[in-house]
Amino acid sequence: MQYENSEEFALKLDQEDKLHKFRGKFLFPQHKGQDVVYFTGNSLGLQPKSTEEYLKQELSDWANYGVEGHFEAKRPWVSYHELFSEPLSKIVGAQATEVVAMNGLTTNLHLLLASFYRPTDKKFKIICEAKAFPSDQYALSSQVRFHGYDPKDAIIEIEPRQGEEMISHDDIVKNIQENADEVALVFWGGVNYYSGQVFDMKGIAEVCQKHDIMFGIDLAHAAGNVKLELHDWGVDFAAWCSYKYLNSGPGGVSGVFVHSKHHGLKDIPRFEGWWGHNKKDRFKMEPEFDPIPTAEAWQLSNAPVFSMAPHLASLDIFNETNMDQLIHKQRLLVEYLEFILADISKTYPKAAFKIITPPKPNRGSQLSVLTLNDGRDLFEYLSKNGVITDWREPNVIRMAAVPLYNSFHDIWRFGRVLQDYYSIAE
Numbered sequence: 001m002q003y004e005n006s007e008e009f010a011l012k013l014d015q016e017d018k019l020h021k022f023r024g025k026f027l028f029p030q031h032k033g034q035d036v037v038y039f040t041g042n043s044l045g046l047q048p049k050s051t052e053e054y055l056k057q058e059l060s061d062w063a064n065y066g067v068e069g070h071f072e073a074k075r076p077w078v079s080y081h082e083l084f085s086e087p088l089s090k091i092v093g094a095q096a097t098e099v100v101a102m103n104g105l106t107t108n109l110h111l112l113l114a115s116f117y118r119p120t121d122k123k124f125k126i127i128c129e130a131k132a133f134p135s136d137q138y139a140l141s142s143q144v145r146f147h148g149y150d151p152k153d154a155i156i157e158i159e160p161r162q163g164e165e166m167i168s169h170d171d172i173v174k175n176i177q178e179n180a181d182e183v184a185l186v187f188w189g190g191v192n193y194y195s196g197q198v199f200d201m202k203g204i205a206e207v208c209q210k211h212d213i214m215f216g217i218d219l220a221h222a223a224g225n226v227k228l229e230l231h232d233w234g235v236d237f238a239a240w241c242s243y244k245y246l247n248s249g250p251g252g253v254s255g256v257f258v259h260s261k262h263h264g265l266k267d268i269p270r271f272e273g274w275w276g277h278n279k280k281d282r283f284k285m286e287p288e289f290d291p292i293p294t295a296e297a298w299q300l301s302n303a304p305v306f307s308m309a310p311h312l313a314s315l316d317i318f319n320e321t322n323m324d325q326l327i328h329k330q331r332l333l334v335e336y337l338e339f340i341l342a343d344i345s346k347t348y349p350k351a352a353f354k355i356i357t358p359p360k361p362n363r364g365s366q367l368s369v370l371t372l373n374d375g376r377d378l379f380e381y382l383s384k385n386g387v388i389t390d391w392r393e394p395n396v397i398r399m400a401a402v403p404l405y406n407s408f409h410d411i412w413r414f415g416r417v418l419q420d421y422y423s424i425a426e
């Protein structure tokens, strides 16, 4: 498309956008009486207007029914978690029996690693990306130590080549092939939180299957952002949080995927609790664990309804569209953002940016922009003027253009603020 840096053009794109109506379903923080330009949906998604209703329903059911709410609530608490299987399965490309909402993300990573990192003296290594999100590094490292190995020997990190920002898929494949005899698990982030690189998860899954290696993915920055086909790719397990692109509120409940090939196995290593026990007999309180033959077997506790209600509000919005529509709009938004940055660079010599996020298809909603001449100054100017982005050392501004609620007009407004910054600096 031929883009233009004008308000009229941005408004025309909004008018043509079939998803533009979704913006009205969200609450925007205010700056001088106007919605902020919110580019941090990769950190904490915005609150749907409907969230309050969903939460109030649970509060009033609790008030009205007390313990009977487990069965009498509008959405009975005893089966509350079941409401998530269908909508989550569409977002991550799974069968409904392969997903479950529970706990927090890092907690779930540990539960899944307990099942799927099964080191032996010969095959005990983990291959992962260098500079993964710290929580993932801590989880992997502590799991390795828990099994009696030294992370220095057991963890192989794959880095970008010298002078590059993107980790090459060929390097990942080569590394897995070369170390296959010793590797028990490949664990990867679907989208890197810093660079925004989207990895070829299908390709990695293929190599892992060929070499009989477990493959797990952290989808924190991928769920609700990029197209996923976890079942068809043959991914063994995955987990994600719901507060980034899934708009379910701070610390919101996490989601888990366990491939159907691992269901119904009685001898799988697993940390177990009563909510994973066969529903029919759960309340007989018998001593022997009888797992539900789905991903629900990994549940420990009854559903945290107050963190799940906002999640349901958000998933009901996702249900009104689908990932293909969202990704179509996302591409246009991100292209427009890139165009605006380039346009301003042409006018103002000091405005020099390097986009470290690789081009599509290795890109989702996020652009990580290295500002070559400006430091935190620019980031703070943006914040003060109602553009919410996120700052990472050294000199990287992360921005996410989220198709559910960001508009083309948002991007034009960002450009205006950026232009003001540079014209003042001239």
Ligand SMILES: *Cc1c(COP(=O)(O)O)cnc(C)c1O
Residues within 6 Å of the ligand: 104, 105, 106, 107, 133, 135, 136, 189, 193, 218, 220, 221, 241
């Ligand atoms: C956001 C994020 C987390 C956060 O973990 P919590 O357990 O939800 O606090 C972990 N890993 C990755 C890759 C993330 O992006």
